[in-house]
Amino acid sequence: MSAAPAQAQAKKPGVYLCGGCGIAQATPLDALEKVASKEYKVAHCRKHDFLCGEAGVKLIRDDIAAGTVNQPVIAACSSRVNADRFRFDGAQVIRANLREQVAWTQEPGSEDAAMAAADYLRMALTEARKSSPPVAYDIAPYSERVLVVGGGISGLTAAREAAEAGYQVLLVEREAKLGGQSLAWSKRMPHLPPYREPRANDIEALVKAVESHPAIEVRRECRVVKTSGGPGKFAVELSQGGAAREEAIGAIVVATGWRPYDPNKLGHLGYGATPDVVTGVALEGMLAKGPLVRPSDGRAAKLVAFVQCAGSRDPAHLPYCSSVCCGVSIKQALQIRQSDPDSSVYIVYDELRTPGTAEEFYRAAQEAGVVFVKGKVKGVGADLTVTYDDALLGQSVPMQGLDLVVLATGMVPNATELGDSGEAAPLPPADINPLSPIPVAGYAAEAPAAQAAAPAAAATQGASLLNLQYRQGPHLPILADGFADSHFICFPYETRRSGIYACGPLRRPMDMAESAEDATGAALKAIQAIRNVVEGRGLHPRSGDLSFPKIGLTTCTKCRRCTVECPFGAIDENEQGQPVVNPSRCRRCGTCMGACPVRTISFDNYSVEMLTSMIKAVEIPDEDAEKPRVLVLACQNDAVPALDMAGIARSRLNPYVRIVPVRCLGSVSLVCVSEALSSGYDGIVLMGCKSGDDYQCHFVKGSAMAQERLQKVGETLKSMALEKERVRPMEVSIADAARLPKLLDDYLAEIDKIGPSPLKGFG
Amino acid sequence: MAGEAAESQTVLVVGGGIAGITAAVEVIETGYDVVLVEKSPTLGGRVAQLNRYFPKLCHPTCGLEINYQRLRSNPRIRVLTMATVAAVSGSRGRFGVTIETRPRHVNANCTACGDCAKAATTRVPNAYNYGLDTVPAAHLPHAMAYPMRYVLAPEVIGTPEADAIRAACKYGAIDLEEKPRRFDLAVGAIVWAAGWKPYDAAKLQSYGHGRVPNVINNVEMERLAAFTGPTGGKILRPSDGKPAKRVALIQCAGSRDHNHLPYCSRICCLGSLKHAAYVREQYADGQVDIYYIDIRAHDKLEAFYRRVAADPQVRFVKSKPASITADDAGNPVLHGEDTVSREIYDRPYDLVVLATGMEPSLAGALPAKLAVDDYGFLVPELDPGSGMFAAGVAQGPLDVSMSVQSATAAALKAIQAIRGAGGHAAAGRA
Amino acid sequence: MSAAPAAASAASAGRRQYDLGFARWVYQHVEGGDKVAMCMQCGMCSGSCPIGTAMDHGPRKLFMMIRAGMKEAVLTSNTIWNCTQCYNCVVRCPRKVPVTAILQSLATVAVKEGYAPTQSTPKFSKAFWLSVARFGRTDERLVTALYYFSHGLKEGIRRALENLPIALRMIKAGRMHLGLPHRAKGAADLRAILAKAEDIERAERAGGKPS
Known part of the structure; x- marks a missing residue:
């Protein structure tokens, strides 16, 4: 891996203050300019009343072209809008949200609005200081070959479709004959108009097409012994006729079907x-x-x-x-x-x-x-x-x-390896209980059943389909009832093992036509995973993210929290017990960073150091000012858009909150919390998505993990003589924009009751 | 790879709902260019108008947000809104596509500041809420609109109000002279993902939609339950704004019916189970009756059926109600036969x-030579090698997950087509 | 019309030998009967029926009974007699089952098969038919007289007297007359048509004896 030196280029921040959309009316831009120049010594500061307009964008582009600026700090609207306009090659763009979070949610012209705007600019300038443009990983040489496990209609289709898109395919089938369950079918259901007549079973034609395809290699009576590596670099050991052989693989489609x-x-x-x-x-x-x-x-x-x-x-x-x-x-x-x-x-x-x-x-x-x-x-x-x-x-x-x-x-999914007797090995535990009660008015909301963190590899080796050499165990994660499905309705291919895609009846019960379609989709995802490896980019949901975690091994205590807590099994342990990141498996959530007790895991543009510095960049008024400060660490997936939408609806947000977006609550280190407390914040909200059986976290257990970590905060609070109310987890959904202002007001009222933090002024 | 080289390596995706968005992002993230064409002013399609999804009861906006981020961060996409495909010529690898756009009267300068809306005095039906309320003539389609850009209702064009709206915009974003446009695009493959529209409930005469007060359809129910809807998310009766606690949900309203839609629309049972959950979440004394022929909670969605059915205040009545009338109190009264108990009922709600x-949007209005079934759904294996593929509900009634699945498959088929590969014997759903 | 097959033999002792003999006979010999197979038991017909509460089974259940081979119960059901032919069910049926035609045709079968109807509808139908077939139109006096006296002499006289005031008012209003029943123009032609129809029906249904 060749991580380019992050600080190769001197940082040249430039501040661009937009006065449009009511920002100039909400807060004096001159004061903000002073924050930049006096407090942060950023001399290059431009004001514009329509920054996203052609002239405004040109202003920034010209500065970058002239070499004056390579870190434009754009103090304007939310980063959720105009990302395309404020995209400049060779520059690291930092956004301060003065529109949705200040101009549209605070009393225009008020002292509080001005203070909030100044704080958000401070945070952005701090972010600029404490981060650098991410440099993509490069794990060349990589394999671009697709492995398909299972030679039934799903596997055959995945193989053919990937091959037809120009990729080399290795298809392995445990039986002596290709075709799987479909072979037994006398006829098949009609999926084409007029939808009335049983259709001829054309599986033999598909088998022939695969067998004769020049880009597909077929291995029969062949099993996967073990799988290590990651997308682009999987090392898959296959056993055929007693002989073992290792293959280099780019991505894997698992189509083991059903019984x-x-x-x-x-x-x-x-x-x-x-x-x-x-x-x-x-x-x-x-x-x-x-x-x-x-x-x-x-x-x-x-x-x-x-x-x-x-x-x-x-x-x-x-x-x-x-x-x-x-x-x-x-x-x-x-x-x-x-x-x-x-x-x-x-x-x-x-x-x-x-x-x-x-x-x-x-x-x-x-x-x-x-x-x-x-x-x-x-x-x-x-x-x-x-x-x-x-x-x-x-x-x-x-x-x-x-x-x-x-x-x-x-149909029973073949989620584990079948023994010679046809008996399947026991399943790993399910991720969710699909029958958890729905919320009903009048009954106390049932506390979400605490989901056990993914248990370490308890199942015996050889019982799993791929025998993944991952810290999280050899199995493909099971959602429920033995199906290796995604938990996300919008993203049926959202796998928890990057570069490995289940399809067909292994994912959920489906017929032949649907299996073929699903296999085609899985083939696309496999190919896409390989393309992302080539570009060094992250996979969905942080598609295109070039950053990845780097571990400072000199300070690492080998505590293994990062390897255990990574929801995607992206971090291995080497023989010395040190963590080793597989950047192509990593999904960039930062859970490892949040887990690390010694703060030695960081991304080029995201780190505990960056977050704590941003948190501390906020000015905490004296107790006498009677302006409490509550820090909101908000998940970028759901909480930040919900806060933005409160802005779009022009709701008033409590003027005392300061919002710091985080990739996932899982990435929040307890250090961020304790540093915030000691610097005088009166309260801290960890705003993440829903946990429990219907969890919404695309990084699996972010909210749940944050809550678990918070249990340890109790001690910290006690030692600091602080009330437990000062730290509050809050689960919100993206549609909670209408509810959010009140939630925050209520919390502020609670804080008001217990009084200001005694640590003010000591920070 | 054998086969002739494609002249254009761009994929055209028709339809900006969940299927079209998915097809587009999957193609661009695999390294090819996409033009995404959407006929309304914003992407998102039907799912943007849903309050929540079954079975997780999560919000569609969550997935849309992620997909919008994927679009925003990728320079390979070009999104055309208020645009439709008028004609298609050529063949795989070298299509000529004629695009028609309707004027939005708001150009790319728009910052979504909302000053134009303040200047508008006319109110027009709010399409986002299926006309259950109104919006100013200058409005943002909804809070999650993509692009985040206002639109002017054609009603005010040419009036002094339009001039006032233009004057209110500080950014020169109002373009009252904008005309419909027609232009050609060269693309190598086309994914048809034009989606669906709700069947016109007024055609179900004996159910009195639009005639009997407090009879609504399922998409309207989504808006009633959504916080961005006309009631701020409270399930209230349209006639008098009273809480709707006794609620009847009627399945197969149009579907599985030779007089209307002969096919099963697949999602309605689960949608209604979700609606039962909406009502029960709001009202401790709520009572929901689901009238059905068969509850079609396929695969793992069976669990959702069981979750909802576990609530004693949700009752299942195996009956296709015959008619709905109004009583003196303005309550809709259901008439029919309970096929299990043989009771002939008259029940007020x-x-x-x-x-x-679901009715296919393209039914009867195909801009290209496409294979369709008797119902107007595109045949999933559009002529193999044709370079044209169907995704999502355009090819049959599907739920969101299945639409995304089909769109992902279509993305690969489109990529194969622009790579110059010959169409294979059995494409897509083989 | 050939006779419907006897009800399946093992209908005794709460057990039922499943066979489709009766159902298939209905599919073939009853007008629109083939559509009975298409019923999906939604209940739209029975629910739409304006006199639904007056039916013992309602069309929906009756169709299920046909498919279950319950000939006896089907042909003695009041459902086939109480239909008013309003066509609500036919218009609304999602499977386009011609419910009214089937019920009417089943009523004819019931009469021909000698299932003594327990209700009066068949008696009225017979009176109506006699008048129409003979005169080409309904004569109020003839139909009511035939119908009333079909219940027996005493009952006939009682009902006739009961309705006398109505009859007098109708005469006064010119809605009824005292002469011989009027014949429709071409009543003889109508009789010929009906005779021909019966011939055709006989020919068509000959040999329709199911196993």
């Missing part, structure tokens, strides 16, 4: 009692063979009943809906009806789920004479008597005289 | 929400 739910657990539905109770998967094989016959005696099966949700949507078995079973049973029922006009087919369902255009498939089955019966099946006897309560007839008359009963069993 | 379905 049918074990029907032996469905004894109450007659499985095992008679061979004429079969699973839907088994029926595919029977349908492929020709006329449908009873397994028991080979007689034609004329009267067939399908039992839906066989295992699925059942807390005792699979709590989720397997999504595809309604469509599959409809397909199979249609196939039976089409091949034998004398047949009678019943589908016993609880909720019939044919979403979207699949509704047409449901109608096609009805038209073909398939009878749909609503009721929960209670049992299937050895004589094929199906017992259920018919909800629509209001009767409980058992169904008798059937020739065959088909159990529509669900 | 404070508020009835119709879970109207």
Whole structure:
């Protein structure tokens, strides 16, 4: 890694004060100019009443071109706007938000507005002093090859699509044959208009396309032994025929697919009692063979009943809906009806789920004479008597005289390695409880169940799919119920293991068409991860961020907090127990920085030193001034935009707060808190996003982690003789703009009650 | 890589909702250029008008914020708002696209300071809130607008008010002379992500939307529950502003119906479960009845169904209500048959929400030769090798996650197309 | 019209042999009957029915009963007789099931199959049919007389006397006359048409005996 010397170029800050959008009316710009020139000795200061206009931008650009300025400190609007206009090559742009946080939220012309504006400028100037333009990491040579694990329809599609985009692909499949579960399918569901007829299974064509693709190498009967490194530099050890081989890989698509739910657990539905109770998967094989016959005696099966949700949507078995079973049973029922006009087919369902255009498939089955019966099946006897309560007839008359009963069993994700017996290794713990109660008025909000921090690798090696050599364990993180899904609705590919993307039924139950689409998406993300490595950029959600954590090993105490707390497993430990950052795995949240007790982890443009200096740059008025100061450490993802929107709505924000944006509450070191307290702030708010099962933190546990760390602040507060109210975690959402002003006012009222900080003036 | 080289390496993405934004950011972050075309004055599409998402009950603005940051920080994107595609010629690698823009009458000088809005006296229906309230003729589309730029309603153009608005702007941002424009773009691939519109509830005659007081549709419910909505987030009856505590949610209002939308719109069940959560979060004595045919909470969303159903004050009635009338107290009264109990009911509510379905925006107005199904949805495998791909709800009713998934896939297909690769036998959803 | 198949044999003892014999017969022989298969049990029809509370099952449940092979219960249901043909259900049915046609056709089946209706609607229908088929129009006196006396002589006289004041007022108002029933123009042609229709129906439904 070649980290370019950060201070190679002398810093030339220049201050650009915008007077537009009411800023000049809110606060005298001359006073701000004095802050820059007198307090910070920045001689180069320009005022403009329309800085984002062409002339204003030109002013800055010319100064940069002339070499006068390389750190423009733009005191104008929020960094959330005009980022494109205030982007200058070769310059580190620092923004002070005088518009949303002062002009639009404070009493114009008031002393408080002027004080706030001055403080925000001080903070920005401090930020300029304490940071430098980030220099991208370079881990060349890197691999641009994509590894696809699993050769079913998802894996095959991912391989082909990545190859078609010009990338080399290595596809590994544990079985001797490519095709996966799809091979067993006699026909597939229609995903194209007119959505009525079962379609031919074209998996063989896909297998052929992959096998003959010049950019794809296929390895069968091959397993991943272990995976280390990171995007662009994965070292993947493969085992094939007893021989191990290491491969250099750029990014990984995991498409290990699914297996049918074990029907032996469905004894109450007659499985095992008679061979004429079969699973839907088994029926595919029977349908492929020709006329449908009873397994028991080979007689034609004329009267067939399908039992839906066989295992699925059942807390005792699979709590989720397997999504595809309604469509599959409809397909199979249609196939039976089409091949034998004398047949009678019943589908016993609880909720019939044919979403979207699949509704047409449901109608096609009805038209073909398939009878749909609503009721929960209670049992299937050895004589094929199906017992259920018919909800629509209001009767409980058992169904008798059937020739065959088909159990529509669900999908189980292959989230761990299957043993030779087909048994899966135990799952790592789930990230969330998907059934946590929804908030209801009138009941005390249930305290969010404390989620255990990712447990260290307890599961045995070799039981995981990739056997990741990460401090956070060998497994792909599981969201819930065994699915390696993203927790984010807007970002289904938001992985917690950078450069590794799960797709297909490993992510959530899905049919063949959707699996193929999902695999294409995962292939894009894999390729994109490689492109980002080439550019040395961070991945989503801080896409394009060039900064990454650097660890001062001379002061490191090997306490391992950074390696344990990194939500992405980006930091390894070497043999000496020292932390080693994998910059291509890192997502730039700064959790390591917040965790480090000796402040030795920092980014070029973000550090504990920078934050504490910014915090201390705020002028704390004397106790007599009766102007308390509350520090708000606000998460950039949700809290800062919410504060901005309070500004856009022209809400009044309490004039005594000072907002410091942070990348994530996880990046807040306790040092920031104690330094703020000792410099005389009357209160500190840690404003982050929602924790708990519906957590919103894109860095996984930022808020939760901050709260956990705050428990340790108690001691500090005690030793400083301070009240516990002086430090307050606050969970807000991006839509809380309307609520925020009051939340802050209420807190200030609390602070007012306990009085000013006794540490004022000692800072 | 085999195949002819593309003349243009730019991808055109049509539609600036969640699918279009996703397709765009995924392409630019992989190193290619994108022109993103959106017909309204701001990106964000339908999701920007949602209060929260199921199943996490989190706010769509959170994801939009991240995506906007991704757009802002990347020089490879060009966003055209108030723009539509009028015509497409050429083929993969060398499309000629004719773009038409409507005048915004506010140019790039706009700082979003809001002085123009103060000068406006006319109020126009607020499109962001589906017309449930009004905004000044000069307004920001909403607080999360992208670009953060005001827009002038055409109603005031040519009036003295427009001159006053122009005079109020300190930055020369008001351009009253702006005319519709038409220009051509050269692109190599096109992603169609034009999304959906809510089915017109007025067509469901017996439900009386627009006629019977306090009958609203599901997208309006989103606005009622949103703090940026007409009631500041309080779920109140439109007729008298009283708290809406007894609420009926009607599923398949238009969907799964040969007289309206023959397909299932997929998201409405979950949307209504979410609406039940909205009501119950606000009112301890709230009672929500969900009228349904089948509750379609597919895959892990089943858990959300169970979470909502665990509340004894949320009741599920398996019934497609037949009609809605008004009683003397201004309450909407539901009439129908409970198909499980066989009860013929007449039940009054404070508020009835119709879970109207999704209709493809492009239905009947295709600017290019595109394969569509009987409903107007684009066929996901647009002619392989055509260089044109569908993403999001333009290709069928999808939830947000699935839209993003399809848009990400479309991004790769578009990249393949501009790289000059031949279209493969089965593209997209193979 | 061929006879509907007997109700499935094992309907006794609370057990039901599932077979689709009756359902398939209905699909084939009842007007619009094939659409019974398309019903998705939403309840729109029964809920839309202005006399829904007066129906024992309502069309929605009746269709489920047909698919469950409950012939007896279907053909003795009052649902098939109480339909007023207002078409609310037909207009609103999301699956375009011609509910009224099916109910009416089932009523005909019930009569032909000898399911003695327990309610008076069929009696009225017969009286109505007789008048229309013979004269090409409804004659109030003929229809009411046939209907009243179909309940027995004593009941017939009682009802006739009860309605006498109404009849007198109608005569006064010129809404009823005392002569022979008027014939519609071309009533003979109508009879010929009906005879032909019956022929066609017989021919079409011959051999329609399901297994």
